[in-house]
Amino acid sequence: MHPPTLGLLRPPGTILMGRGQRHALALHLPPGAQHALVVTDARMSREPAFAAMMQQVEEAGVRHSLVADVQSELPVADIVDAQKRLAHERVDVVIGIGGGTCMDFAKVIAVLLAHGGSPQDYYGENAVPGPAVPVIAIPTTAGTGSEATPVAVVSDPDREMKIGISSPYIVPVTAICDPELTDGAPPALTAAVGTDALSHAIESFTAIRRTPKPGLASERVFVGKSLLADQYALAAAAAVGRSLKTAVHGNSDPNRLAAARDDMVFAATAGGLALGTGGTAAAHALQYPVGAATHTPHGVGVGALLPYVMEFNRPARVPEFAALARALGADERQGDDEDLSHAVIEHVALLLSDIGIPATLADLGMPSGKERWLATQAIKATRLVENNPRELDADALEAIAAAAYRGDRASLRSATPAHAH
Ligand SMILES: NC(=O)c1ccc[n+]([C@@H]2O[C@H](COP(=O)([O-])OP(=O)(O)OC[C@H]3O[C@@H](n4cnc5c(N)ncnc54)[C@H](O)[C@@H]3O)[C@@H](O)[C@H]2O)c1
Incomplete structure (x- = not known):
């Protein structure tokens, strides 16, 4: 007999893909946003393409805070540091620009800014209680797909292995996939x-x-x-x-x-x-x-x-x-x-x-x-x-x-x- 089949997708609200599409970033900021948290790593923070994206955000009248030193393996302590730094600020959108590590950082901090607590509260499946701060994901590696997934993977010194936070609430609202950002990858x-x-x-x-x-x-x-x-x-x-x-x-x-x-x-x-x-x-x-x-x-x-x-x-x-x-x-x-x-x-x-x-x-x-x-x-x-x-x-x-x-x-x-x- 034909096996019963389920169909399920949980895509971002918007996926924008193509050369040069990063120049449309400002058009995809949530309406009324006043403050963006931008998450990237040291390499990307020095790229002219990054500076140009930040300029767009500024010209759209949105002020931004920056985490520009995301580390590979994504130590959870770094996310908690950023959370403390932003504790008294309202953040309307988190923009993750980089490989899977930067996009995953953006997803986790978006949960912490919306719901408080610590990353450990959200480990596993379906532990995020409701919508996170909206995330815009802009990949610079062609691989993890984190721009379109409901998971973020962190490392925690209390655990031998990396651990995931999985929730439909952390699927980015917008993914801007511009292959030009991957052109320099070795x-x-x-x-x-x-x-x-x-x-x-x-x-x-x-x-x-x-x-x-x-x-x-x-x-x-x-x-x-x-x-x-x-x-x-x-x-x-x-x-x-x-x-x-x-x-x-x-x-x-x-x-x-x-x-x-x-x-x-x-x-x-x-x-x-x-x-x-x-x-x-x-x-x-x-x-x-x-x-x-x-x-x-x-x-x-x-x-x-x-x-x-x-x-x-x-x-x-x-x-x-x-x-x-x-x-x-x-x-x-x-x-x-x-x-x-x-x-x-x-x-x-x-x-x-x-x-x-x-x-x-x-x-x-x-x-x-x-x-x-x-x-x-x-x-x-x-x-x-x-x-x-x-x-x-x-x-x-x-x-x-x-x-x-x-x-x-x-x-x-x-x-x-x-x-x-
Ligand atoms: N959330 C998900 O759905 C998902 C899926 C798979 C993997 N992951 C996680 O993603 C992480 C790995 O992400 P990754 O493989 O993209 O690597 P990465 O983000 O850790 O980046 C690896 C290195 O490549 C550099 N880099 C990034 N883009 C570059 C470019 N265009 N040119 C030159 N250098 C560049 C970075 O600066 C960094 O030094 C892991 O933590 C993994 O667990 C997440």
């Missing part, structure tokens, strides 16, 4: 963030399929596979297939390079729209402890894990893997869905290797003998573990971690069960 950054976008597309498209009972979308922020999220996941995968290599390696034709950058900005936002309701799964669950142990960029760790997680999940998602093969251009040698579901894993592994993502956890710098620890930490990321299409326990996660450490995908290969769905 190859390693472009590769890491592009891999993150690919992982969002693959993990949300192959996520668990939940019975679409009424209320599901209110109980959970991430509901698993959804008809609407699927469209963005496939579109993101196709854009990655067309353009990630060119965006990383460059092209002597500036028009082709610009088109590849544009495509990756689209892939990132589309991946964010998909992950925003579909959610991610095993690769992200394992990445939390891998990131904590290796201090490597989020996208690189996810990429090192992705082909192994795909191998483990493949038997439960053969038609989906075949569809991803077609989207990614891994279907030159046609076959049936079963053939394509194998081909796409090899295709992803080769693509990631081509752009310099380590092929194993050992290459990533993970110490040996940590597989059980990785599994016992990863299993704590309940929302990600529960979102995986194949059931995960500590043994399964350990098997994936061990295979990823050794570069041994074959150890995870299993036949497609007759009733996979």
Whole structure:
């Protein structure tokens, strides 16, 4: 029987995408806004493009306060410092300009300014009690999709692993996605963030399929596979297939390079729209402890894990893997869905290797003998573990971690069960 299908999207109110669209920032400030908090990092704060955006805000008659030193990993103490500094001010809009770290900072401070308390009060799913201060997100990396997602990820010294705040109330009201802001990104950054976008597309498209009972979308922020999220996941995968290599390696034709950058900005936002309701799964669950142990960029760790997680999940998602093969251009040698579901894993592994993502956890710098620890930490990321299409326990996660450490995908290969769905 045709499986019952849920469709769910929680997009920003406005997504504005295209070269030069950052010049329209002032037109998207909320009506009547008098005070904006602008959140960025040291690199971006020195860019002429940043100064020009600030000038627009000033010329619109909106005064702004600035957090211009967002740190990678997003330590929660920095957000609390900003909260204290602004405690007696009314902030009408928070503008996050930068990579995922700056956009996530903007989302969390927007919650604290609206509701008070401390970041810890909002960890997990659906703990934000109501609308936050409106956020305008302006990405400078093409990857995390944070400009379109209901999640922000912080690090807290009281916790071994990074932790998420997930709520529909933190989806930015406006995303301004201007590929010109990503043009200067160096190859390693472009590769890491592009891999993150690919992982969002693959993990949300192959996520668990939940019975679409009424209320599901209110109980959970991430509901698993959804008809609407699927469209963005496939579109993101196709854009990655067309353009990630060119965006990383460059092209002597500036028009082709610009088109590849544009495509990756689209892939990132589309991946964010998909992950925003579909959610991610095993690769992200394992990445939390891998990131904590290796201090490597989020996208690189996810990429090192992705082909192994795909191998483990493949038997439960053969038609989906075949569809991803077609989207990614891994279907030159046609076959049936079963053939394509194998081909796409090899295709992803080769693509990631081509752009310099380590092929194993050992290459990533993970110490040996940590597989059980990785599994016992990863299993704590309940929302990600529960979102995986194949059931995960500590043994399964350990098997994936061990295979990823050794570069041994074959150890995870299993036949497609007759009733996979
Ligand atoms: N909220 C979400 O939905 C979501 C999804 C995935 C990841 N994340 C989080 O996002 C963070 C990672 O974000 P990221 O990968 O975008 O990296 P980032 O924001 O940490 O930036 C990485 C580095 O790249 C630099 N940079 C940014 N844009 C640049 C550009 N155009 N040119 C040159 N350098 C540039 C930054 O200054 C920084 O040094 C992690 O904390 C991760 O957990 C959030």
